[in-house]
Amino acid sequence: MTRAQRRWHAAIWLLLAPVILYLLIAALTARPAVWAPPSMDPAADPGADPGADPGAGAAAHETADHVEDRP
Amino acid sequence: MSVGYVTVQWNRHKRVYDSLVGGGVALYLALFIIAGKTLYTGAHAISDEILAIRALGTCAYLMLHVVLCTGPLARLDRRFLPLLYNRRHLGVATFLVALAHATIAIGFYHGFGNVNPFISLLTSNVNLGSLSAFPFQLLGLAALLILFLMAATSHDFWLKNLGAPAWKRLHMVVYLAYALLVLHVALGILQTQRSPWLAGLVGAGVVIVAGLHVVAGLRERGHDRRGAQRTARVNGPWVDVGCVDDVPDRRGMTATVGGGERIALFRYDGCISATTNVCAHQGGPLGEGRIIDGCVTCPWHGWQYRPGDGQSPPPFTERIATHRVRVVGRRIQVDPTPLAPGTAVTPARIEEDHHG
Amino acid sequence: MAEAILLIILGYAAVGAGFGVPFLLRGIDRIDPAARGSPWTFRLLILPGVIALWPVLARRWRRAPRPEGAP
Known part of the structure; x- marks a missing residue:
């Protein structure tokens, strides 16, 4: 390698190594104690349409069926 | 190539x-x-x-x-x-x-x-x-x-x-x-x-x-850093870079002089030649290569140059910079200013004191 | 926004592909003598790079010396 390339390599790694390690540690410590998929948590997405909640829709449908089937 | x-x-x-x-x-x-x-x-x-x-x-x-x-x-x-x-x-x-x-x-x-x-x-x-x-x-x-x-x-x-x-x-x-x-x-x-x-x-x-x-x-x-401390001691361009016995036969050695690019030294057929250490291909360290079929051979991808003039053997056309070199007693001295790529330089003979 | 990004990338790649065919048939021989008589598999191998970096090659092709006998 040329002298300039060697210097670039050294500079890049002296800069990059602490940044990668810092971000890696930040990402690992940011993990919640008990992990749940972020998309499953309605509080994490306040703009979401509550009607789109598959659980709520299924429950309502089930109730309706139950009412109709009642003799 | x-x-x-x-x-x-x-x-x-x-x-x-x-x-x-x-x-x-x-x-x-x-x-x-x-x-x-x-x-x-x-x-x-x-x-x-x-x-x-x-x-x-x-x-x-x-x-x-x-x-x-x-x-x-x-x-x-x-x-x-x-x-x-x-x-x-x-x-x-x-x-x-x-x-x-x-x-x-x-x-x-x-x-x-x-x-x-x-x-x-x-x-x-x-x-x-x-x-x-x-x-x-x-x-x-x-x-x-x-x-x-x-x-x-x-x-x-x-x-x-x-x-x-x-x-x-x-x-x-x-x-x-x-x-x-x-x-x-x-x-x-x-x-x-x-x-x-x-x-x-x-x-x-x-x-x-x-x-x-x-x-x-x-x-x-x-x-x-060690190379940066190495500068010409007397009048003229010559810089002492080591002993001929430091260079194994048909092998290279790397020397740094001042703040310039590294110089590769080769020993072959009772002579010493000097070229840049940087291969024209990907910058491989030529001084860590060897002399194969009479040519300096880069340790990275095998690109070859004649040690005397830094030119690839025909039909290849690559060229690298060469350096003037002389042997005084058992000491190798080089001129750290690189010559234009492909410039022929007379190899320095080892056997006798050579003041050319 | 995402559609626009995708369109720009696809447009760039389409121009690259359009440029790539004449470049690999004729242009490459003009800018690099070592490519003359090279096999079509070599030309196919560098096609993805031509699509990605076509502006660089287009500039080189434009500046390449005209072949003998050309107007």
């Missing part, structure tokens, strides 16, 4: 190398999938697609570590040079495995809706402010684009037509790709797979890759 391009410049060494890479990848994927099927059964069973995504992803990640460690390892210990010789094929293989990982992942997670999978990939998660819910896929996509650019420009055609400095700069962007991939892993799989072993392995990978580069860099810096 460039006379006429061939599709892939295979020789025996490269065939063995590529077979080992191909076999290694196949073996790793098979073992990963067998282990995944055996260890996770019943309610914990992992679907075939996810298992394939993980096998290919970890395989590419591991291969990138090997690619990145090859450079500093070869600078620290000559025994790693065979790894370096065909690193480009390993790099292209890494891209192909990563591409397979991304293709299956995008198809599996984004391919079943009525939205274009790429649009879905770009828009389905915009939690850029959150660490635990970060769209880590975008980091992987950016790294894949970098790996693609590198794989697509790996042929010598690109080295020649982009120019060696620009080509080398382009390929140094791989370090950025590595940083992106560490985050892709840390913000992706490590958020759901909480095993300390897995996090420890990723951390160890970073420490090894960064540590090797820093150690190799420090060693090079020590070499340059």
Whole structure:
């Protein structure tokens, strides 16, 4: 390698190594104690349409069926 | 060396190398999938697609570590040079495995809706402010684009037509790709797979890759510093760079003088010749090479130059800078000012005191 | 926004592919003598790079010396 390339390599790694390690540690410590998929948590997405909640829709449908089937 | 391009410049060494890479990848994927099927059964069973995504992803990640460690390892210990010789094929293989990982992942997670999978990939998660819910896929996509650019420009055609400095700069962007991939892993799989072993392995990978580069860099810096103290003592250009007995026969030695590029010294046929240490191909350290068939042979990719004039033997046309050299007693003295590439210089004879 | 990014990338690649065919048939021989008489598999191998870096090659092709006998 040329002298300039060697210097670039050294500079890049002296800069990059602490940044990668810092971000890696930040990402690992940011993990919640008990992990749940972020998309499953309605509080994490306040703009979401509550009607789109598959659980709520299924429950309502089930109730309706139950009412109709009642003799 | 460039006379006429061939599709892939295979020789025996490269065939063995590529077979080992191909076999290694196949073996790793098979073992990963067998282990995944055996260890996770019943309610914990992992679907075939996810298992394939993980096998290919970890395989590419591991291969990138090997690619990145090859450079500093070869600078620290000559025994790693065979790894370096065909690193480009390993790099292209890494891209192909990563591409397979991304293709299956995008198809599996984004391919079943009525939205274009790429649009879905770009828009389905915009939690850029959150660490635990970060769209880590975008980091992987950016790294894949970098790996693609590198794989697509790996042929010598690109080295020649982009120019060696620009080509080398382009390929140094791989370090950025590595940083992106560490985050892709840390913000992706490590958020759901909480095993300390897995996090420890990723951390160890970073420490090894960064540590090797820093150690190799420090060693090079020590070499340059010792050279910087070396200057002409008497009137005239001549600088003492060592004893002829320091240079093994048909081998090279590297010397640094002042702040210039390193100089490679070669001993052959009772003579000493000096050229630049930088190979015209990819900047390989010529002084660590040997004299094969009367030619200086670069330890990285085997490019050859005649030691007397720095020209590649016909039909090749590459040229490197030469240096004036003389032997006084047993001491080698060089003129640190490089001559124009391809300039013929009379080799210095070793047997007798030579004051020319 | 995402659609616009995708369109720009696809447009760039389409121009690259359009440029790539004549470049690999004729242009490459003009800018690099070592490519003369090279096999079509070599030309196919560098096609992805041509699509990605076509502006660089287009500039080189424009500046390449005209072949003998050309107007």
